[in-house]
Amino acid sequence: MILKAIILGIIEGLTEFLPISSTGHLIIANEYLDFTGDFANLFSIVIQSGAILAVIIFFREKIFPENLQRESLVKFYRLWSRVIVGIIPAGILGILFEDKIEALLFAPKPVAVALIVGAIGIIIVENKVISPTVEDELDMSYLDALIVGVFQTLALIPGMSRSASTIIGGRIKGFSRKVAAEFSFFLAIPTLLGASLVKLIKTDIQITANEYILLAVGTFVSFIVAYFVIAAFMNYIKKRDFKVFAYYRIVLGIILLIIL
Numbered sequence: 001m002i003l004k005a006i007i008l009g010i011i012e013g014l015t016e017f018l019p020i021s022s023t024g025h026l027i028i029a030n031e032y033l034d035f036t037g038d039f040a041n042l043f044s045i046v047i048q049s050g051a052i053l054a055v056i057i058f059f060r061e062k063i064f065p066e067n068l069q070r071e072s073l074v075k076f077y078r079l080w081s082r083v084i085v086g087i088i089p090a091g092i093l094g095i096l097f098e099d100k101i102e103a104l105l106f107a108p109k110p111v112a113v114a115l116i117v118g119a120i121g122i123i124i125v126e127n128k129v130i131s132p133t134v135e136d137e138l139d140m141s142y143l144d145a146l147i148v149g150v151f152q153t154l155a156l157i158p159g160m161s162r163s164a165s166t167i168i169g170g171r172i173k174g175f176s177r178k179v180a181a182e183f184s185f186f187l188a189i190p191t192l193l194g195a196s197l198v199k200l201i202k203t204d205i206q207i208t209a210n211e212y213i214l215l216a217v218g219t220f221v222s223f224i225v226a227y228f229v230i231a232a233f234m235n236y237i238k239k240r241d242f243k244v245f246a247y248y249r250i251v252l253g254i255i256l257l258i259i260l
């Protein structure tokens with residue numbers, strides 16, 4: 001079981017912030033690792049906290065105020081007030097429909113379809129000539145943040161990808177690729193931590209000592225892998241677009257539909 005926890009931690013760290021759907025990959029991996037059931041679902045949610053910690057550490061200079069002077073605190077408020085606005089739509093729909101979505105769509109075939117649909121969305125957006133009007137997170141309006149948040153609700157469908165959904169929304173609103181990616185990361189902090197907390201509160205399964213160890217291992221591995229993936233991804237998008245991730249999604253989706 002430790003090996004499974006390590007493998008799933010690696011998958012979570014690799015996929016959480018790339019526009020290819022971590023949830024979708026974990027559902028597929030769980031199926032083939034024969035790791036299913038209530039604890040497996042809980043595991044997939046909880047280990048996201050390791051990836052979130054990687055975001056917090058990597059972007060710590062933007063996430064936390066530099067000092068207690070007014071200018072620094074204003075920047076802190078402007079960023080996080082927009083993040084809070086951005087998480088409202090997914091928060092509401094997640095609370096209302098999470099259980100139904102999990103029951104109906106947490107399976108390889110719906111994931112395969114969502115991977116392909118999301119890929120088409122990425123390609124359409126990237127084929128548009130977009131002149132960025134938002135070059136910094138602090139330049140976006142509250143309406144911009146809310147619209148990106150509405151796009152984030154698409155990620156409730158496993159396989160769509162929270163990162164892909166928010167990046168598509170950001171690009172449509174004129175965000176540069178850098179800002180679209182970074183704001184997606186910042187939205188992930190309260191979104192995924194909130195999802196983990198709600199899942200822990202709602203779960204009525206008894207977690208054993210060995211299962212706590214599995215959660216710790218998966219979370220730690222996802223943190224390490226995610227940190228290096230974030231660094232590589234931010235360097236990648238300085239010169240390249242997101243189409244390669246779309247092509248990967250299409251290939252994976254087609255393969256899954258063939259073999260399922």
